Amino acid sequence: MAERFAAPRTTVVTGASGWLGRGLVDRLLRDPARAHLKLLAHSTAEAQALASLGDVEIVIGDIGRPDTARRLLYDVGPDCDVVHTAGIIHPHSTREFFEINANGTRHLVEAATEHGIRRLVHVSSNSPFGTNPHSKDTFRANEPYNPYYGYGLSKMQAELAVFEAVERGLDATIVRPPWFYGPFQPPRQTVFFRMIRAGRFPVVGDGEQRRSMVYIDNLVDGVIAAELTPAARGKAYWIADRRPYTVNEIVATVGRALADEGLEVKTNRVRVPALAARTAEFGDRIVQRLGRYQQQLHVLGEMNHTIACDISAAAADLGYEPKVDLYDGMRASIRWCKDEGIEL
Amino acid sequence: MTIVSAAPRMEAEVLVIGSGAGGATTAAVLAEAGLDVLVVEEGEWIAQGSIVPFSLEQMDRQYRAGGVTVALGLPSIAYTEGRCAGGGTEINSGLYRRPPADVIDRWTRDFQIADLDYDEVLTIAGEVEEALDVGTVPGPPTAPSDVLRRGAERLGWQHGEIPRWMKYTNGGSGVRQSMTRTYLPRAMTAGARIATGCRIDSLDMAGGSARSAATTLPDGRRGTIRFRDVFVCGGAIQSPALLQRSRIDGPIGRSLAVHPTVKLAARFADEVNVPDDVAVHQVKEFAPELSFGGSASQPGLVALALSDQWATFSKAITDWRRISLYYAAITSEGRGRVRTIRGVRDPIVTYGLTRRDRALLGSGLARLGLLMLEAGADEVYPSFRGAPIVRTPADLATMNRSFSAGKASVMTVHLCSTIPMGQDMTRCGADSFGRVHGTDNVWVNDASLLPTAPGVNPQGTVMAFAIRNARRFAAKEHRRG
Numbered sequence: 001m002a003e004r005f006a007a008p009r010t011t012v013v014t015g016a017s018g019w020l021g022r023g024l025v026d027r028l029l030r031d032p033a034r035a036h037l038k039l040l041a042h043s044t045a046e047a048q049a050l051a052s053l054g055d056v057e058i059v060i061g062d063i064g065r066p067d068t069a070r071r072l073l074y075d076v077g078p079d080c081d082v083v084h085t086a087g088i089i090h091p092h093s094t095r096e097f098f099e100i101n102a103n104g105t106r107h108l109v110e111a112a113t114e115h116g117i118r119r120l121v122h123v124s125s126n127s128p129f130g131t132n133p134h135s136k137d138t139f140r141a142n143e144p145y146n147p148y149y150g151y152g153l154s155k156m157q158a159e160l161a162v163f164e165a166v167e168r169g170l171d172a173t174i175v176r177p178p179w180f181y182g183p184f185q186p187p188r189q190t191v192f193f194r195m196i197r198a199g200r201f202p203v204v205g206d207g208e209q210r211r212s213m214v215y216i217d218n219l220v221d222g223v224i225a226a227e228l229t230p231a232a233r234g235k236a237y238w239i240a241d242r243r244p245y246t247v248n249e250i251v252a253t254v255g256r257a258l259a260d261e262g263l264e265v266k267t268n269r270v271r272v273p274a275l276a277a278r279t280a281e282f283g284d285r286i287v288q289r290l291g292r293y294q295q296q297l298h299v300l301g302e303m304n305h306t307i308a309c310d311i312s313a314a315a316a317d318l319g320y321e322p323k324v325d326l327y328d329g330m331r332a333s334i335r336w337c338k339d340e341g342i343e344l
Numbered sequence: 345m346t347i348v349s350a351a352p353r354m355e356a357e358v359l360v361i362g363s364g365a366g367g368a369t370t371a372a373v374l375a376e377a378g379l380d381v382l383v384v385e386e387g388e389w390i391a392q393g394s395i396v397p398f399s400l401e402q403m404d405r406q407y408r409a410g411g412v413t414v415a416l417g418l419p420s421i422a423y424t425e426g427r428c429a430g431g432g433t434e435i436n437s438g439l440y441r442r443p444p445a446d447v448i449d450r451w452t453r454d455f456q457i458a459d460l461d462y463d464e465v466l467t468i469a470g471e472v473e474e475a476l477d478v479g480t481v482p483g484p485p486t487a488p489s490d491v492l493r494r495g496a497e498r499l500g501w502q503h504g505e506i507p508r509w510m511k512y513t514n515g516g517s518g519v520r521q522s523m524t525r526t527y528l529p530r531a532m533t534a535g536a537r538i539a540t541g542c543r544i545d546s547l548d549m550a551g552g553s554a555r556s557a558a559t560t561l562p563d564g565r566r567g568t569i570r571f572r573d574v575f576v577c578g579g580a581i582q583s584p585a586l587l588q589r590s591r592i593d594g595p596i597g598r599s600l601a602v603h604p605t606v607k608l609a610a611r612f613a614d615e616v617n618v619p620d621d622v623a624v625h626q627v628k629e630f631a632p633e634l635s636f637g638g639s640a641s642q643p644g645l646v647a648l649a650l651s652d653q654w655a656t657f658s659k660a661i662t663d664w665r666r667i668s669l670y671y672a673a674i675t676s677e678g679r680g681r682v683r684t685i686r687g688v689r690d691p692i693v694t695y696g697l698t699r700r701d702r703a704l705l706g707s708g709l710a711r712l713g714l715l716m717l718e719a720g721a722d723e724v725y726p727s728f729r730g731a732p733i734v735r736t737p738a739d740l741a742t743m744n745r746s747f748s749a750g751k752a753s754v755m756t757v758h759l760c761s762t763i764p765m766g767q768d769m770t771r772c773g774a775d776s777f778g779r780v781h782g783t784d785n786v787w788v789n790d791a792s793l794l795p796t797a798p799g800v801n802p803q804g805t806v807m808a809f810a811i812r813n814a815r816r817f818a819a820k821e822h823r824r825g
Contacts, residue, residue, distance in 0.1 A: 137630070137633065137707070140499070142718075144714040144740040146707075146744040
């Protein structure tokens with residue numbers, strides 16, 4: 001396998017209270033080699049929750065504001081890696097996509113270049129690449145940009161800012177996770193479980209469209225591998241479960257996982273004609289053009305498509321090997337929900 | 345060589361209509377089996393090498409309608425057909441692909457083709473490869489080929505040189521081993537006659553039998569050819585049109601399949617244009633659904649490719665030596681039709697792309713654009729109305745946003761499947777060996793028979809099937825005789 005960096009003295013995590021951020025912090029806190037964790041929280045409440053986790057330094061700020069990144073990095077020294085997980089996916093208005101995802105990343109890579117840190121990992125998404133042209137197609141390591149509406153465009157701009165910073169001397173790498181699942185999930189994912197339990201999850205068309213998904217622990221493995229692999233500089237990697245799943249398979253597997261965790265699952269299925277999803281997609285486009293954002297329209301519109309990616313470059317270059325598959329990962333997330341007292 | 349002038353009254357044991365990849369091989373097999381064969385060809389006999397390949401003169405003399413033929417639809421799809429002795433083999437890029445095993449397998453199953461043995465197909469393919477001197481280019485790749493190789497290499501995409509039917513001289517230049525240099529001379533050596541400039545208007549049918557063919561001679565006179573059996577090898581547009589004009593019913597002309605392609609022009613720092621040849625590399629990373637290759641890049645064709653967005657692209661034309669053209673081809677789930685209208689000489693061809701086809705054309709053009717940037721292109725000019733000039737990866741996003749198949753210059757050269765072969769009577773126009781269902785003595789033996797578009801350059805498959813079917817016919821004749 002490729003040469004690996006040792007863990008740095010300081011590890012900075014933006015978006016530390018987010019889904020991935022929390023999963024990553026959890027892992028880093030358990031690693032004795034990580035001497036110093038510095039976390040960016042968005043509010044006092046988030047900061048307090050993070051402080052209760054252990055010995056961490058916390059900076060409160062909004063990554064969309066130019067001074068936040070400078071405050072975050074001003075005393076970290078060169079033996080420091082930055083993992084940029086902050087981002088917004090379901091905002092109130094499309095303006096926030098650009099303030100947080102695009103400008104936030106620009107501010108951060110500028111500050112990181114100035115401070116001369118060791119490695120920055122930028123967490124991107126599948127959305128700069130849109131959807132696959134047919135259900136058997138799989139995104140390769142390198143694909144042309146084809147951003148999926150406002151979120152995709154803002155995440156593309158963020159990637160471009162990272163690549164430009166690399167040209168100017170920053171050591172940075174990009175990971176691209178698709179749809180994730182697992183512990184620390186936000187409320188929208190609870191809705192997903194509830195819909196499947198009630199047999200009301202909308203399967204669009206024949207349900208044979210494929211989706212890449214990534215279990216949060218697999219993603220954390222991938223992010224850390226990207227951080228610690230010197231040869232990943234200037235490159236971007238898909239980090240996902242071993243293979244894409246069809247929507248039918250996702251619905252069936254989650255249903256099975258729920259049942260095996262002792263929950264009652266209705267077996268009826270809601271089939272949505274492809275036309276309805278195309279209508280939703282069209283509605284999403286109009287609403288986003290007006291500067292607004294409607295989560296249900298967006299998600300239903302997207303369900304009609306295949307979003308499948310190929311992880312072989314991450315496997316080859318980073319030694320990335322996803323350890324958890326859909327069934328086990330879903331059972332773990334259901335157990336996490338129960339432990340947190342979340343009603344499914 | 346027996347090139348005869350067409351006469352008002354002619355006769356033959358077997359009449360072969362058309363002299364391309366299907367007709368020439370059919371004629372050679374049947375003549376070598378001792379049958380009396382007459383080949384009629386609508387176009388003229390032009391020796392390979394006497395006209396500059398991919399030139400305007402070639403389009404005028406060797407293409408049907410000067411190369412301007414269109415399948416109507418949204419968007420309409422431009423296509424080309426050869427109209428000369430040797431047909432499409434005289435004018436295509438000469439790239440040879442073996443019949444793909446999975447495709448043959450799918451055809452056999454889905455269309456119920458009887459006695460189709462893949463090993464037999466491969467054996468015949470081997471003979472064809474020998475007869476046509478199929479091989480790779482000696483020495484390093486040409487500049488346009490190297491662009492594809494370099495870009496694919498950098499992206500980690502599968503690519504390779506596609507062999508061609510080409511005989512190379514020591515200087516490295518090649519002569520295409522088309523039908524006028526291979527199977528047609530073989531047929532004539534075995535006694536076949538070929539009449540050029542002769543068009544077949546219709547077959548005279550009595551019950552299920554064709555007794556004679558009505559012809560139009562070069563001077564406009566009408567004539568008749570009498571025969572015992574007839575092989576229709578006019579290609580996927582002309583063959584179904586002739587059967588329709590002859591009032592032969594069945595699933596004929598209803599399932600035209602093509603590989604729709606979109607194009608771009610790419611400008612490099614170096615002189616990459618080779619006007620009289622095409623790239624021999626293809627990128628097969630996304631095959632069979634999507635494949636990339638090089639297109640003929642004569643200055644006139646470069647201008648044509650830039651014409652979709654002439655207002656902003658036209659400045660590039662003076663730099664044509666640094667520009668080469670490339671295509672993205674897809675396997676289509678759409679279907680087309682060939683229809684004849686009484687009293688109108690040429691058939692009406694229509695083709696409809698599906699939603700998936702349109703998405704795939706857009707994705708193909710974008711991936712091809714990315715490959716060009718990786719290969720070092722300074723500027724990429726995609727062939728659709730309203731296209732931006734692409735210089736950076738971010739420009740590909742802009743391009744994707746403005747692309748729609750309806751605005752693109754979609755074209756195709758691989759036309760097939762208008763008379764699918766097989767025992768499935770609901771959709772096969774001919775039986776498992778090419779005899780038209782419901783007839784005693786009318787065979788089809790060209791690209792029309794391929795049940796679907798094969799996803800690769802089809803000429804190798806057309807020839808292998810034509811030889812298989814002609815041999816079966818000859819063997820039966822032998823038993824009968």
